[in-house]
Amino acid sequence: MNKLSSLMAEKTGKESKYQEIKNATYGTVEEQQPLGxxxxxxxxxxxxxxxxxxxxxxxxxxxxxxxxxxxxxxxxIIFALAGERASSLQESADLVESTAKASSIKWRPCQIYTDATEDSVKILQTSIGDPSNQWGEIPCLVRKNHKLPYSKIYDDPQWNWLFGSDGNTKTPIEYGSPSAVIKTDFSNIAHPKRSPILGFGGAFTEASSLNFMSLEKPGRDAVLELLFGSTGLGYSLGRVPINSCDFSIESYNFDNVEDDFELEHFDMKVSHDVESGMVELLLHASKTLNDAWSGDKLNVMASPWSPPAWMKKPTKADPAGSEHAVNMTGSAVPNCLREGTGKESRYAAAWALYFTKFISAYKAWGVDLFGVTVQNEPEFPAPWEACAYNPSIEADFIANHLGPTLQRDHPDVKLLIFDHNKDHAVKWGKQILNKHNPASKYVNGTAIHWYAGGMDRLLDGAVGQPNVHRYASMLKYQNVSDDHILLGSEACHCPSTGYAGGDLKVAWARAERYAHTILADLAAGSQGWVEWNLLLDSIGGPNHLGNMCDAPILAVPYRIGKHNVSELPVFEHADYPFGPVAGDTRTREELNALGMPAEYVDKGVIVQPMYYYMGHISRHVRPGSRAVHALVDQSEFGRTFQESDGTNVIAGGGVNDLARVGVELTFWPCEGSTRQAWTFVDNQLQVYGHDWLGAPTKSCVGKEVDVSFKGLLLSTCNDEAAIFDIVPLNATLGTSQILFNNADATEGQNCLSLLGLENSGGAYGKRGGSQATIGSCDDESAVWKFNATTGEVISNLYSESGGEVCLTTGWPYLQSGAFIDKDGENKTVIVLNEASDSANYVLRGDDGEILITNSIPSHSIQTILL
Incomplete structure (x- = not known):
């Protein structure tokens, strides 16, 4: 009552809040009835x-x-009776107001078009326009007359009281037309023969446990509830390192006695993990999840970074003549183990036994591990704990040692291969899972990371998606069962934390990248997502090699009852490597306004935007769920973001933050955004934008197909860029070919071409992310329309499947994912808008049925519960 009453305040001197929202939603009086x-x-x-x-x-x-x-x-009165829906009206009204002012797209209020009751549809939203209102519920109106055009309300009696009148005739109110259609088909399961989604989670590292133990009881209770509780993320997956990793305060292992091949000295109490709090955190997390989510089980896998140094070959950094590595950090290549991985290798046999001892030790503490990965990032001889393999060496280790040992001692524990970045996943899978490889019969799954692999951290989570489709497709032809696990096993943003940097836009961009990659992975066939550390400190540690990274929640116990304080925990090695912690200079009230709730700051916990974006997925896509077909398409009313004043057509969405070297070039339904706006200058296809920090970028279509990703990438606009000729094909149709003049390709095989996704495109279908490549000029995939006015490079190759697609940097601003739960009763649709403009959309279900029409503000995520 008070919230709605406040809308009528301040009549003198300025228009009431309600009138402003009314104008933003329905148009001003002049818009409804033009002056004349x-x-x-x-x-x-x-x-x-x-x-x-x-x-x-x-x-x-x-x-x-x-x-x-x-x-x-x-x-x-109506909204007061509506309970929770009324409680979010003010927040939703504020979002309507701010977004309508910031965008030229006319706002469209939420309307439900189903025959069900209003309570059967719920829309939750988190937006940078109102960062302190996370998971806020959007009030919706129920349309009883479903036959009316969804762009206008003319003669529907239930809306007559809203119409303006000149005393004689009623003037209909016209809402913003949906400029995007989210097409879902809940009867079309994307991967029906494969196992359902396992869930989401994070890693129980030493860094996480030390930060957890640094909190007082209210803070610890808050962390458990935030991550595993009924009001939190409901995490059901976990990962624990075998021995130390970089997110430990020093290297350690559980048997440091040289040549103890039978591991008689193995610490079966895993004392270090108990004393640091790792085991305690695992047990508390498991109980919290089980109590809160109807008996859901916490599935934890273990991953090694390095064996004890005595099992490893010496590295180049070790003294000449060393019999083995001096430290657990670093690795010899291509095989880290002494005596290799052949059948006679005593060290490989001891290392395999080490896995089973570790599993037994954790089981004795009440932690049943559901699986292990062979090796974390086997392609990277990292400066921290590492052990390098190539595919054949890892296969030998599995076939000769790890596979048989696990089968003997722990036949119920699953074995996952690879555990590294998407670029080489297919190469590893094809070799190890081949039916002629003796290792294949022991393998139950594949783990992948989200990193780009280079030093450009802004590419993390942005590349390699077509390879996930390739991997899922490849599994059909390898020696694996239908329940072979494909799991995102590690992801985080680096360096430092959003709280430390203090820039809400950067923290928000990190959250959006999380959501994008999770949805894309699930659409391609991944069965879950495990982020890196569950909990870090203010600067992203501790990490004994200074590799500071981010996490959705951070421990800052020194902030309890204080502000403007900068203080690192005693176990932190770093000394502010990225400068002062900007978050520590802000009051609890300032942090609360930025979406880091004061109620948790008071308990020593910082909750970042990544957390809330994760919750839009993890809370509602529960274990047992399945991805179904969903794709954002253009509507009959035009492009999603493209705007026109009658003379000039402008690409919308804001400045393109994916116009950077290394981003993949893909094809998606045309949305009229800057991610699909190209200029043809000096015979190059160029795209402009900026990075997350605001630095301007200009990139060009590269001249070479990437060996790992199998498609074209953005490059610098120098010798690495392609030089094109646009050759007309059909003047009537306006079609052309785009020829590479400086690519390493023969004539007739040097045309810009569309390369379809394998795996039938997963949940996105053919039109959701096909790659740009160099191919045959005689193929239909090499026929284009280049619209110099809009900057769109358009293909009609998939016109029979729904419509045209446009050349895109990375992926569109507006994305979606759809899921059904394990019982097939509850349906969830997630909508993500990374643009700086709001977007109107219509959500269609099976057979094209209109479910809702709605708007999503800029830089926002919505979860629609049906």
Whole structure:
């Protein structure tokens, strides 16, 4: 009641909040009834000496205002009875107001078009426009008459009271037309023969446990609830290092006795993991999840970074003549183990036994590990704990040692291969899972990381998606069962933390990248997502090699009851490597306004935007769920973001933050955004934008197909860029070929071409992310329309499948994912808008049925529960 009443305040001096929202939603009076013939007579009547007409006009004016007051009072009563829906009305109204002001796209309020009751549809939203209102519920109106055009309301009786009137005829209110259609098909399961989604989670590293133990009980309780509880993320997956990793305060292992091949000295109490709090955190997390989510089980896998140094070959950094490595950090290549991985290798046999001892030790503490990966990042001889393999060496280790040992001692524990970046996943899978490889019969799954592999951290999570489709497709032809696990096993943003940097836009961009990659992985066939550390400190540690990274929640116990304090925990090795912690200079109230709730700051915990974006997925896509077909397409009303003033067509969405070297070139339904706007300059296809920090970028279509990703990438606009000729094909149709003049390709095989996704495109279908490549000029995939006005490079190759697609840097601003739960009853649709403009959309279900129409603000995520 108070919230709605406040909308009527401040009538003097400025328009009421309700009127502003009404204008933003329905258009101003001038928009609803343009100034013209009716305006002059109105002014004439007001200045007339006919006093009766003047009084009559005043009377009508007062009646109209009284009518609005009555309407608002009625709405107050209605929404007060609506319970939780009413509680979010003010927040939603604020979002409507701010977004309508920031965008030229006319706002469209949420409307439900199903025959079900209002309570059967719920829309939750988190937006940078209102960062402190996370998972806020958007109020929706129920349309009873489903036959009316969803762009307008003309003669629907239930809406007549909303229409303006000139005293004779009713003037219909026209909402913003949906400029995107989210097409879902809940009967079309993307990967019906494969196992369902396992869930989401994070790693129980020493860094996480030390930060957890640094908190007082209210803070610890808050962390457990935030990550595993009924009001939190409901994490059901976990990962624990075997021995130390970089997110430890020093290297350690559980048997440091040289040549103890039978591991008689193995610490079966895993004392280090108990004393650091790792085991305690695991047990608390498991109980919290089990109590809160109807008995859901916490599935934890273990991954090694390095064996004890005595099992490893010496590295180049070790003294000459060393019999083995001096430290667990670094690795010899291509095989880290002494005596290799052949059948006679005593060290490989001891290392395999080490796995089973570790599993047994954790089981004794009440932690049943569901699986292990062979090696974390086997391609990287990292400066921290590492052990390098290539595919054949890892296969030998599995076939000769790890596979048989696990089968003997722990036959119920699953074995996952690779555990590294997407670029080489297919290469590893083809070799190890081949039916002729003796290792294949022991393998139960594949783990992948989200990193780009280079030093450009802004590419993490941005590349390699077509390879996930390739991997899922490849599994059909390898020696694996239908329940072979494909799991995202590690992801995080580096360097440092969003809290430390203090820039909300950067923290928000990190959250958006999380959501994008999770949805894309699930669409391609991944069965879950495990982020890196569950909990870090303010600067992203501790990490004994200074490799500071981010996490959705951070421990800052020194902030309890204080502000403007900068203080690192005693176990932190770093000394502010990225400068002062900007978050520590802000008060709890300032942090609360930025979406880091004060209620948790008071307990020593910082909750970042990544957390809330994760929750839009993990809370509602529960274990047992399945991805179904969903794709954002253009509507019959035009492009999602493209705007026109009648003379100039402008690409919308804001400045392109993916216009950077290394980003993959893909094809998606045309949305009219800057991610699909190209300029043809000096025979190059160029795209402009900026990175997350605001630095301007200009990139060009590269001239070479990437060996690992099998498609074209953005390059610098120098010798690495392609030089094109655009050759007309059909003047009537406006089609052309785009020829590479400087690529390493023979004539006739040097045309820009569309390369379809394997795996039938997964949940996105053919039109959701096909690659750009160099191919045959005689193929239909090499026929284009280049619209110099809009900058779009358009293909109609998939016109029979739904429509045209446009050349895109990375992926579109507007994305979606759809899921059904394990019982097939509850349906979830997630909508992600990375643009700086709002977007209107219509959500269609099976057979094209309209479910809802709605708008999503800029830089926002919505979860639609059906």
């Amino acid at each position: 013939a009716d305006t002059a007579p109105y002014m004439t009547r007001m200045s007339s000496s006919n006093i009766s007409n003047e009084k009559r006009t005043i009377f009508v004016y007062l009646c109209q205002n009284i009518a609005w007051v009555i309407i608002i009072v009625l709405l107050t």
